[in-house]
Amino acid sequence: MPVLAASGIIKTVGAGRAARRVLDGVNLEVDAGEVVAVLGRSGSGKSTLLHLLGGLDRPDAGRIVLAGEELTGRRPGALARVRLRHIGFVFQSFHLIEELSGEENVLLPARLPGARRGGERRARRLIDSLGLAEIAGRRPHELSGGEQQRVAIARALVGDPELVLADEPTGNLDQDNGATVLGLLRELGDRAVVIVTHEPEAAAIADRVLRLEDGRLREDADEAMALRESA
Template sequence: MPTTNNKPVITASHLHKEVTGPGGILTILRDVNLQVNAGSSTAILGASGSGKTTLLGLLAGLDTPTTGKIQLFDSDLSTLDEDGRAALRAGRVGFVFQSFQLLPGLTALENVMLGVELGGDITTSRVRALETLQQVGLGERIDHYPDQLSGGEQQRVAIARAFATHPEILFADEPTGNLDQDTGRQIIDLMFSLQEAHNTALVLVTHDVELAEHCGDRMLLDQGILEYHDA
């Protein structure tokens, strides 16, 4: 188990998110409050369209709330512009997406190096990327391009890219959504073992209750309202 302490990595208070659609204003999140501490793991459960991906985007600073406040690390995201939020993420925030989101023009090694380099570590990026790829079991496939890898392998590269920077927090959006059951299970084991090893906080967004059970905390997002979920 990772060591959790009470130092919050993310604190979200009174988040509201509204979007304007063809039918008028649509409220996606209502008064969401959340705290994620260092080394902890939090699952956000919800049905399709419940707003869980929107919440993940807000917490990671990829989007801005209509009202409310998000504190990521020690910074108030509302005081930062797009570039400021990007700089805050660099090297400290990792992502694992359902659709892998690897750059098709880069090899597995280069994709992993990209995260390290954007984190500011140019000199040892190659060594760190190689190490992490070996940890995820892809030491032999470092020169392969994404389209030469299977779905499971691509997600391993994405996990390597996320952990190579030793991030303080990892956001995972339906990481097994595009994988078969067996591969999904392997990917989850890999992700949690690395999360434990690196003592990284994890925010996992999923509709899969079984997957959510791997996390220390589970929350349910229903019609824009977030509440603790007890299995």
């Protein structure tokens, strides 16, 4: 059974004459241990799709099932619980909280009501394994972009989620740091990973590459192969 299954997703943004259907019947399944990259040009609806898959927004139509739980139609509180226990987010601009140290940022989801047990232990392990021990006590503005994104990945993983959603995870990083972050996302074991990006390097680490065009997802095995080879 796939970790994530989305079918017939429709989403319109804007209103009146400015209304635009950015997702028009999207279908997607992601298995455990699989990394899926979604490519598309700016404004094609990649981030919108990611928000819908992560329960941050609601589709106009369609179904999303995550780890056997139906997301569509759930109340905001229930969606928050699903995000806490099953999903980890990695954002392009890191979104670390300035008032918290790196370690506290990592621990934040583990300290939310309803979090899985063992969060503190997992946080220590992640901080060590991601090479953050030296800088864990520093505030975000004292860290480099790569360090911030590694902290953000640790935060995404601290709840031991089945699904990691990464929105342009290397968009604000230089090439070296970008490669490090992509390497980390590739090595997440049996977790399902969805990366939305417009960078070929990011898509090159994926098992599958999907292109979002005209509101629909299209799988292109040749393109995936070409990207991997070029990388």
